[in-house]
Amino acid sequence: MSLLTIDSVGKTFSGVVALNDISFAVAEREFVGIMGANGAGKTTLFSVIAGNLRPNRGTITFADQRIDGLRPDHISRRGVARTFQIVRPFGNMTVLENVMLGAFYGRGRERSAGAAKAKAMAILERLGLADRADLLARHLTLAGRKRLEIARSLATEPRLLLLDEVLAGLTPTEVTAAVDVIREFHKSHEVTIVMIEHVTRALMALCQRIVVLHHGQKIAEGTPAEVAKDPKTLSAYLGVTAQ
Amino acid sequence: MNPHLNRTLGLVTLVALLAIALPWLGNDYYTGFFFELVTWIALAESWIIISGMTGYVSLGHVVFIGLGAYVAALTWMEIPLWTIIPLTGLSAGALAAVIGYPCLRVRGPYFVILTFGVSELVKFIIVNIESALSQAGRTLFAAPDINDLYFIGLGLAWASVMIALLVRDSRFGAGLRAIRENEEAAETIGVSVSWFKLAAFVLSAIIPGMVGSLLILRSTYFDPLQIFNPQTSVLIVTMAVIGGSDRPFGPLLGVALLVVLQELLWANLPQLYMIIVGVLLIGVVIWMPGGVYGRLQRAFAAKPTAARPT
Numbered sequence: 125m126s127l128l129t130i131d132s133v134g135k136t137f138s139g140v141v142a143l144n145d146i147s148f149a150v151a152e153r154e155f156v157g158i159m160g161a162n163g164a165g166k167t168t169l170f171s172v173i174a175g176n177l178r179p180n181r182g183t184i185t186f187a188d189q190r191i192d193g194l195r196p197d198h199i200s201r202r203g204v205a206r207t208f209q210i211v212r213p214f215g216n217m218t219v220l221e222n223v224m225l226g227a228f229y230g231r232g233r234e235r236s237a238g239a240a241k242a243k244a245m246a247i248l249e250r251l252g253l254a255d256r257a258d259l260l261a262r263h264l265t266l267a268g269r270k271r272l273e274i275a276r277s278l279a280t281e282p283r284l285l286l287l288d289e290v291l292a293g294l295t296p297t298e299v300t301a302a303v304d305v306i307r308e309f310h311k312s313h314e315v316t317i318v319m320i321e322h323v324t325r326a327l328m329a330l331c332q333r334i335v336v337l338h339h340g341q342k343i344a345e346g347t348p349a350e351v352a353k354d355p356k357t358l359s360a361y362l363g364v365t366a367q
Numbered sequence: 368m369n370p371h372l373n374r375t376l377g378l379v380t381l382v383a384l385l386a387i388a389l390p391w392l393g394n395d396y397y398t399g400f401f402f403e404l405v406t407w408i409a410l411a412e413s414w415i416i417i418s419g420m421t422g423y424v425s426l427g428h429v430v431f432i433g434l435g436a437y438v439a440a441l442t443w444m445e446i447p448l449w450t451i452i453p454l455t456g457l458s459a460g461a462l463a464a465v466i467g468y469p470c471l472r473v474r475g476p477y478f479v480i481l482t483f484g485v486s487e488l489v490k491f492i493i494v495n496i497e498s499a500l501s502q503a504g505r506t507l508f509a510a511p512d513i514n515d516l517y518f519i520g521l522g523l524a525w526a527s528v529m530i531a532l533l534v535r536d537s538r539f540g541a542g543l544r545a546i547r548e549n550e551e552a553a554e555t556i557g558v559s560v561s562w563f564k565l566a567a568f569v570l571s572a573i574i575p576g577m578v579g580s581l582l583i584l585r586s587t588y589f590d591p592l593q594i595f596n597p598q599t600s601v602l603i604v605t606m607a608v609i610g611g612s613d614r615p616f617g618p619l620l621g622v623a624l625l626v627v628l629q630e631l632l633w634a635n636l637p638q639l640y641m642i643i644v645g646v647l648l649i650g651v652v653i654w655m656p657g658g659v660y661g662r663l664q665r666a667f668a669a670k671p672t673a674a675r676p677t
Contacts, residue, residue, distance in 0.1 A: 195554070200555060201557050
């Protein structure tokens with residue numbers, strides 16, 4: 125039973141085709157990776173799913189209901205959360221307040237400040253940000269802000285979490301730590317994850333399945349091992365023509 | 368609700384109760400001065416609900432004062448005062464809903480200019496209605512005396528501070544501040560940004576509408592060009608910004624400063640007032656982005672929280 129079904133989705137920006145006839149499905153509790161060179165349409169795909177952009181064509185079904193064309197806040201309420209590749213913390217609010225906002229709104233819609241605070245603190249503990257809870261978000265380092273993006277999304281109690289290059293710009297040690305945290309969360313929570321990543325090592329380690337985009341089209345889909353051997357992927361990434 | 372907020376609300380109420388005594392301390396001149404003070408507090412505190420919290424800077428708040436004044440001028444002597452005041456608040460709220468729906472779709476300087484333009488538009492609509500009715504201004508007879516107006520104004524000032532404090536500390540207020548920090552991120556985590564902005568705009572218009580009815584009963588003469596004067600909008604913004612618009616207590620400082628300044632210059636150098644206001648505004652924006660209150664808060668904070676490496 126698939127949680128998310130993307131069916132022939134297309135998105136153009138005044139003539140420029142960003143997504144062309146994309147179809148794939150994500151099962152409940154699955155961990156799917158999205159690969160592709162810069163400009164392949166990965167972030168556009170997330171924006172279309174989360175409602176930040178409207179698709180021009182095709183349908184998106186989440187938990188058996190159409191969500192294409194809905195507003196981002198409505199999609200969030202149904203249980204889709206995304207992080208932004210270029211982090212968007214609420215800079216003049218504390219780290220704790222940022223995460224409490226996720227708990228206040230989103231799918232959980234926590235009414236009481238006390239409960240939201242408890243939930244936010246629990247998530248901050250898990251992501252190793254608890255000691256910085258009272259710091260203004262703009263004072264965090266990049267690695268901290270990337271974690272904050274994840275923490276804020278998780279606080280919305282998503283059923284589907286869309287992670288957009290949360291590892292980019294981190295040091296190798298930080299990547300290893302973040303990969304552990306994400307894997308742990310996927311295991312312990314009833315959450316389905318779709319992750320865009322350039323750090324191939326992380327994708328191979330985390331994902332059960334990988335979708336490869338190139339110039340707005342899906343060129344390959346399969347297990348990490350299959351995708352790594354796929355001739356189209358190799359030619360898109362390395363420019364080599366498979367024999 | 369947290370105990371700290373309860374204490375603050377209690378303190379504000381206590382100060383307001385003590386301020387009831389002010390008319391007995393002095394003469395009508397002093398009462399007039401305190402009337403000025405409480406009406407500006409009510410205006411600046413209402414303004415920060417939309418502009419301080421969401422970052423949508425309204426440069427047209429005089430439109431709500433003007434409409435409230437117009438409604439009061441039309442209904443004075445027709446219906447009792449205690450129905451006029453809520454009615455002016457409701458009219459201003461309704462106008463905010465009508466204006467806000469289209470205007471809140473644009474951000475930054477576009478919103479600023481739109482609110483300014485719309486307030487001028489409404490002013491000239493009312494000027495034209497009045498001239499079509501062959502009315503050259505309206506005189507309000509038998510207006511309440513300054514003490515009564517002061518008590519109502521004090522009540523509105525108290526209410527505006529209470530609302531600002533409660534909103535600032537609420538789930539709703541957190542959503543508004545998230546809109547200010549990053550509207551797209553706020554919407555993506557589930558904040559219904561369009562509704563929140565509209566609700567904040569309406570909430571910020573109601574008390575200014577009621578203040579409009581008090582101002583017109585104080586001057587006893589309704590002239591649309593005077594009551595819709597855009598300078599009033601500019602003064603509201605300046606008071607809030609000088610004091611610090613992020614915290615409910617900020618505007619109180621800005622209001623106190625400018626009302627005292629105005630009173631001091633009134634007799635000798637009235638033309639200097641707006642020049643000084645302009646210089647103060649520029650200076651504060653450049654050197655004290657958090658306003659006087661923000662600066663004081665920083666100065667009194669035991670140790671500023673320093674950024675620690677991750």
